[in-house]
Amino acid sequence: MALESSEAQSLGEGSRTQRVRLRFQLGISHTTQPFCTLTLGLQQPQQEASAMEQDDVVSKPLALIACISMALLYVAILYAPTLLLRLPPPTSFKSFMIRRFLCAVVSSTLSLFISALILPVQTKELRQLFGVFGIRRDHIWQAVVLPLCLTSLMYAGSLFLKCLLLLTSWRQYTTPGGALYFDSSKCALQRFLEWLSVISSNVLVWRNYVVAPFTEELVFRACMIPLLLCGGFKTYSIILLCPIFFSLAHLNHFMEIYIKQNFRMMKTLMVIGLQLGYTVIFGSYASFLFIRTGHLIAPLVAHIYCNFMGLPVLHSKKSGIVSIVFIMGFLGFLCLLFPLTGPNLYNDRMDNCSCWQGYCTWREKIIISQM
Numbered sequence: 001m002a003l004e005s006s007e008a009q010s011l012g013e014g015s016r017t018q019r020v021r022l023r024f025q026l027g028i029s030h031t032t033q034p035f036c037t038l039t040l041g042l043q044q045p046q047q048e049a050s051a052m053e054q055d056d057v058v059s060k061p062l063a064l065i066a067c068i069s070m071a072l073l074y075v076a077i078l079y080a081p082t083l084l085l086r087l088p089p090p091t092s093f094k095s096f097m098i099r100r101f102l103c104a105v106v107s108s109t110l111s112l113f114i115s116a117l118i119l120p121v122q123t124k125e126l127r128q129l130f131g132v133f134g135i136r137r138d139h140i141w142q143a144v145v146l147p148l149c150l151t152s153l154m155y156a157g158s159l160f161l162k163c164l165l166l167l168t169s170w171r172q173y174t175t176p177g178g179a180l181y182f183d184s185s186k187c188a189l190q191r192f193l194e195w196l197s198v199i200s201s202n203v204l205v206w207r208n209y210v211v212a213p214f215t216e217e218l219v220f221r222a223c224m225i226p227l228l229l230c231g232g233f234k235t236y237s238i239i240l241l242c243p244i245f246f247s248l249a250h251l252n253h254f255m256e257i258y259i260k261q262n263f264r265m266m267k268t269l270m271v272i273g274l275q276l277g278y279t280v281i282f283g284s285y286a287s288f289l290f291i292r293t294g295h296l297i298a299p300l301v302a303h304i305y306c307n308f309m310g311l312p313v314l315h316s317k318k319s320g321i322v323s324i325v326f327i328m329g330f331l332g333f334l335c336l337l338f339p340l341t342g343p344n345l346y347n348d349r350m351d352n353c354s355c356w357q358g359y360c361t362w363r364e365k366i367i368i369s370q371m
Contacts, residue, residue, distance in 0.1 A: 057120045063231030066118055067224045070111040071245040074219055077107045097203040104215040115223040119230055133222035134296035139346045143295035150340045151302045156329025157322045158313040165318075213303040220246045220283065221290045221299050235291055243283025247276045282306060292341040 078100055081087045090096035112133070123129060130136070136143075152159065199205045220242060228238045286299035316322040 058118060058227060058230040058232075060231045060233065062118065063227045063233070066114060066227055067242075067245050068248075070107075070114060070219055070223060071248045073110065074104070074107045074215075074249050077103045094203050097207060101206070101211045104211055108215040108218045111219045111223045115227055119226055132226060133218075134290060134294055135222070136295055138348070139295070140297065142345050143293055143298045144301050146340045146345065147289055147293070147298040148301050148305060150333065150336060151305050153329040153333040153336070155309050155312050156332070157315075157326030158309055160325040161313050161316050161318065161322050208307045209304050213300055213307065216246070216249070217286065217296060217300045217303055220249070221286055222296050225287060225290055229291075238291065239284050239287045242287040243280040246283035247279050278311070289341060292343055293346040294343065295346055298346075 080103060081099055082089065090099055115133070116129070119132065121129065121132060224242055224245060225238055228241065229235075233241065282303070286302060289298040289302060290296065312326065313322060314326055
């Protein structure tokens, strides 16, 4: 009887371990797992989802509280030098922005520590630890080029309009034979170099294209998405949930616009509403890229590009073709959204799992150790 009981217990533990491994078939590797190999058109079986909820190492409330705290920290720390540290107001706009840059870097660093402490990380190797947050060197060119090309399709109308303006300007500096005036070319090159010199020292350029994209993607994608995945949230929920936290970080613009720029309440609400709508849409897209590719640089490149291009041009008085080009680009974006973000393009090997980068392995090790 004792032998039978022992064998039954062994079989029970073996089947239990097998079930865990079937649910979480992912060996930890610094090379290459995407967040999710699903095509976002397939639903996980309900039984698997309920089993995952029971085995979650990071509880859903803890994951949500951590994400909300990181979002609030990202905004609140911007006002810490004046309100908490009692530092004197900055003497210039440049010093004001530099102070905010430092605050954003501190906030991002703290968020990384918070996320790393909560996640059940079982490795001390920096290469694997960075991989947890999507900071990887493998498949780097795919993670840069493919998302950039995909995002550019949404700006097909804008790019077409810029080409028209460039062509018009080109014709003004050409001879009847089609050759460019030497003086005109020299002047254009000189103005371009002057423009580069000006923007390199412009704090707004550094904010829009360097500090804001890097810190925001680090906090709202690299830190939050692993927590939510490890907390058992479905990928659909995460893609819709992360932009809400992302939008919270932009609510501070309400007071800045309403008080400092003396806008009326209705106009302020319209401006903030447009900004929040845009951030929600982009945040969903950035979360989608991060989950599909497992690379932080994919949403980062898209973020910088969108900041540079602004809102897409839907139509133009200069040419009605702009609207047609925009529609064609939008349709191309929808058609290529999944093919260009296929996890197999960004990772060496694929596993049928609900998450990536070894989260499943950490959970499997903890569950088995508790048996």
